[in-house]
Amino acid sequence: MNWGNVLVLVAYFLAVWAIAFFLPRAKDKESFLAGNRNISWPRMALSIAATWIWAPALFVSGEKAYVDGLVGLLWFLVPNVLCLILFIPFAKRLRQRLPRGYTLSEYMERVYSQRVKRIYLVELVGLAFLSTIVQLVAGGKVIHTMTGIPFWATTVILGLFILAYSLRSGIVSSVTTDFWQFLFIFGGLVVIVPMLAGEVGARSIVEGLGGVKNQGDIGFFDAHGIEVMLAFGIPTVIGLLSGPFGDQNFWQRALSVREQDVGKAFFWGAIVFATVPLLMSTIGFMAYGSGFRASDPAMVNFEIVNEYLPYWAIVLFMFMLISGLASTVDSNLSSVSALVHDMKQGASMKDFRLGMVVMTIAAIICSNIPATIVDFFLFYGALRSTTLVVTILTLMDVRLSERGAFYGVSASMLIGFPTFVYGKMIGNTAISLAGNILILVLAGAVALTLTRWRRHA
Numbered sequence: 001m002n003w004g005n006v007l008v009l010v011a012y013f014l015a016v017w018a019i020a021f022f023l024p025r026a027k028d029k030e031s032f033l034a035g036n037r038n039i040s041w042p043r044m045a046l047s048i049a050a051t052w053i054w055a056p057a058l059f060v061s062g063e064k065a066y067v068d069g070l071v072g073l074l075w076f077l078v079p080n081v082l083c084l085i086l087f088i089p090f091a092k093r094l095r096q097r098l099p100r101g102y103t104l105s106e107y108m109e110r111v112y113s114q115r116v117k118r119i120y121l122v123e124l125v126g127l128a129f130l131s132t133i134v135q136l137v138a139g140g141k142v143i144h145t146m147t148g149i150p151f152w153a154t155t156v157i158l159g160l161f162i163l164a165y166s167l168r169s170g171i172v173s174s175v176t177t178d179f180w181q182f183l184f185i186f187g188g189l190v191v192i193v194p195m196l197a198g199e200v201g202a203r204s205i206v207e208g209l210g211g212v213k214n215q216g217d218i219g220f221f222d223a224h225g226i227e228v229m230l231a232f233g234i235p236t237v238i239g240l241l242s243g244p245f246g247d248q249n250f251w252q253r254a255l256s257v258r259e260q261d262v263g264k265a266f267f268w269g270a271i272v273f274a275t276v277p278l279l280m281s282t283i284g285f286m287a288y289g290s291g292f293r294a295s296d297p298a299m300v301n302f303e304i305v306n307e308y309l310p311y312w313a314i315v316l317f318m319f320m321l322i323s324g325l326a327s328t329v330d331s332n333l334s335s336v337s338a339l340v341h342d343m344k345q346g347a348s349m350k351d352f353r354l355g356m357v358v359m360t361i362a363a364i365i366c367s368n369i370p371a372t373i374v375d376f377f378l379f380y381g382a383l384r385s386t387t388l389v390v391t392i393l394t395l396m397d398v399r400l401s402e403r404g405a406f407y408g409v410s411a412s413m414l415i416g417f418p419t420f421v422y423g424k425m426i427g428n429t430a431i432s433l434a435g436n437i438l439i440l441v442l443a444g445a446v447a448l449t450l451t452r453w454r455r456h457a
Helices: 003-021 029-037 041-052 055-086 088-097 104-111 114-147 151-169 171-200 203-207 223-241 248-254 259-289 297-308 311-343 349-366 373-385 388-395 402-426 429-456
Strands: none
Touching: 003 114, 003 151, 003 171, 003 311, 029 171, 029 311, 029 349, 041 055, 041 171, 041 248, 041 259, 041 311, 055 088, 055 223, 055 259, 055 297, 055 311, 088 104, 088 248, 088 259, 088 388, 104 114, 104 248, 104 311, 104 388, 114 151, 114 248, 114 297, 114 311, 114 349, 114 373, 114 402, 151 171, 151 311, 151 349, 171 203, 171 248, 171 259, 171 297, 171 311, 203 259, 223 373, 223 429, 248 259, 248 311, 259 297, 297 311, 311 349, 373 402, 373 429, 388 402, 388 429, 402 429
16 A cells, blocks of 8 residues: 555545635525525636536546547547537526526426426436446546555545535535636646656657557548447437536536526636646547557556656646546535435425435445446436436427426436447447437427327317
8 A cells, every 4th residue: 555645645635625614514505505696607617617527528538539539539528518508598597497496307397297307306316326426436446546545445435525525515615626626637737748748759649649449540430430429429429418408516506606697607617628628638649649558548647647757746647636526526416415405395404415425325335336437427428318308498498298298208218218228238339329319309209299299189
C-alpha cells in the first residue's frame, strides 16, 4: 500500500469537506432542495459543467480518442455539448410553469396523473442510481491504482466521503463543491497536457488522430467509421441528446438558479464543459501517436501520465479525476433527495437525507458487480431516452392524453429498452441499434396514437 498517496487522499477529502462545512446547514425543504432559488449563474454554470463531467467525459473521451481516433471523439463530444444548449428552452419553460416545484416528475403529475409521475420516478431514480454506480466504479479504479487499497474498499470510502458532505446543505453543497472541483479539474489539465506534450512530442497529437483500431487513418465513412457510428455513435447521440431531459440533476438546477439566469447558466455550462473532454482526448491522441500501448484502454490517460510524468503530476491527475466523479455523485444524491419529495407525501428533512444514504449504500454494493464503464454508460443512456419524447411534447404544449403519456413511456421502457440491453448483451449491433430507435419511436407513436383515439372517441 502506498501510504504517501493515502495521506494525500485524506488531505483532499478534508479540503472538500471543509468547503461544505462552512456552508450554513440547510434547515428546511426550500433551502435543501432548491437553494432558496437564488443561486447565481456563474456558480451554477460551473456546477452544470462539473456535473456533466461524469466518468464517461473523463474516461470514455480519452479511450475513444486512443482506440477510435477523431471519429470516436466527435461522436462523443458534439452531442455532449449540444444537449445542454438544446435543453435551455425546455428548462426555462419548466421554471415558468413550476416556479415553486422541485422535480420533473412533480410537473408530470400536475399535467397528467399520479401513475405518470410514478413511471417518471422509475426512470429518474434509475438513472441517478446507475450514474452513481459508474462514478464509483471509475473512482474506485483510480484510487485502487494509486494507493493499493482493495477496489471494494475504495468504492466504500469514496461513496461515504461524498455522502458526508452532501448531507449538510443538499443542492447548495453540491453546487458549491462542484464550482471548486471544476476549477481544480480545468487547472490540472492545463498543467498536465502541455507537460505530457513536452515529454512525448506535440506532433504525437496529430499522428494519433486515427486511433488504434484504424491504424492511424482518419475515416468517417470507411468500414471502421461506419462501425463506430453504428455501435457507439448513434446510441451515444440518442442517449446524450436525451441526457438532461431524463436527468433530475439538470431539472433541479433549472429550478434552483435565479429565474432570469437559467439560459446563461446552461449555455456557459456547456461551453466550459467542452474544454475537459477536449483536453482529455488530447492525452488519448498523444498516447497512440507516441506509440504508447495501454494495458487497459479505459485507463489509457492515467497509464500514460503515470509512465511519463513526475510523481506530483500523477497525484494531481488522480485528484482531478476524483473531483469530476465526485461532482456527479453529489449531484445524484441531491437529485434523489428531491425525488423523495415525490415518493413520500409530507417528506421531512430526515427523509430527504435518508434517501441519500440508501442510494449511496445500494450503489456501493452494485459497483462491485463486474462490468465496464462503457456498458453502464450505454445502459443508462438508453434508459433516460425512454421519457424524452413525452417530456418534449408536454413542454411544447402538445396536449397528450393521460393514457397516451403513460403507455408511450411504458412501451419505450418495456419494449425498446430491453431490446437495446439484449443487443448489447449478445454483442449484436443491429439489435441494440434497433432498440435505441424503438425507444424513441414507440414513445412518440403510442403517445400520439392513443391521444388521437381519445379525442376521436
